Amino acid sequence: MLSSLAAASTLLLVATLSPGPNNLVVLRTAAHGGIVAAWPAILGIVCGGIGLLLVAAAFGTHVSAWPQARSAIAIAGAAYLGWLGLCLLQARPGASADAALPAGIAGLFCFQFLNPKSWVMALSLVAAFPPLGMLRTLAWLVPLFVLIPTASLLLWAVLGQQVSAYLHKPGLRRRIDRIMGLALLASAGLLLL
Numbered sequence: 334m335l336s337s338l339a340a341a342s343t344l345l346l347v348a349t350l351s352p353g354p355n356n357l358v359v360l361r362t363a364a365h366g367g368i369v370a371a372w373p374a375i376l377g378i379v380c381g382g383i384g385l386l387l388v389a390a391a392f393g394t395h396v397s398a399w400p401q402a403r404s405a406i407a408i409a410g411a412a413y414l415g416w417l418g419l420c421l422l423q424a425r426p427g428a429s430a431d432a433a434l435p436a437g438i439a440g441l442f443c444f445q446f447l448n449p450k451s452w453v454m455a456l457s458l459v460a461a462f463p464p465l466g467m468l469r470t471l472a473w474l475v476p477l478f479v480l481i482p483t484a485s486l487l488l489w490a491v492l493g494q495q496v497s498a499y500l501h502k503p504g505l506r507r508r509i510d511r512i513m514g515l516a517l518l519a520s521a522g523l524l525l526l
Contacts, residue, residue: 338473341458345477348454349485354414354520355448356489357513358435363493364500364509371490377438378486381445382455382478389455390467390474413447414521421514424507450520 349355355378363371435444445451458474465473500506 338477341474341477342481344454344458345481346485348450349482350488352516352520353448353450354417354444354517355441355451355486357516358441358444359486359489360493360496361513362436363490364497367494367497368487368490371486371493373438374436374441375483375486375490377435377441378445379479379482380438381442382451382482383475384442385445385451385455386459386471386474386478389452389459390471409447411449411521414517418514418517418521421510421517424510 359371359374359378362374435441459470496509500509
């Protein structure tokens with residue numbers, strides 16, 4: 334059991350620390366409003382991750398066995414990430430691309446269900462965990478899905494707050510939006526591979 338928990342913790346830590354759409358939204362939110370402004374995004378992401386974990390635990394074997402479901406999730410997620418990336422790339426100087434980004438607890442909760450990286454993580458953890466029954470598996474995994482992503486996203490929020498001083502310059506803000514837009518487009522492209 335300890336090796337399963339260690340493996341699950343490692344996977345969650347790597348997945349939540351590595352750059353991805355969730356991290357970029359938290360970084361950008363904290364850059365514009367500080368860590369306090371990033372808390373609703375963090376809460377939405379964590380709650381959405383738990384919701385996704387519940388779905389994966391309940392229907393994981395069906396989704397894993399149905400290749401069309403995996404493909405549909407990947408395509409829908411990639412399309413959404415691509416659209417977000419294009420919105421950031423096309424934002425006019427002085428205008429904000431914030432309206433395109435998911436915001437708030439509800440927006441980021443729903444965003445998890447379009448995030449293929451989150452689906453893969455939840456399905457992999459449920460499938461790899463020892464067969465304890467759904468409730469016991471969730472009793473072990475839910476705390477991990479709360480603690481590790483929260484800590485990782487707080488680190489991204491701190492990074493976002495650190496770059497906030499540079500966002501008051503329109504030219505630099507525009508370059509950061511472009512970099513984030515390209516990162517989202519790259520994430521979308523990688524999902525389709």
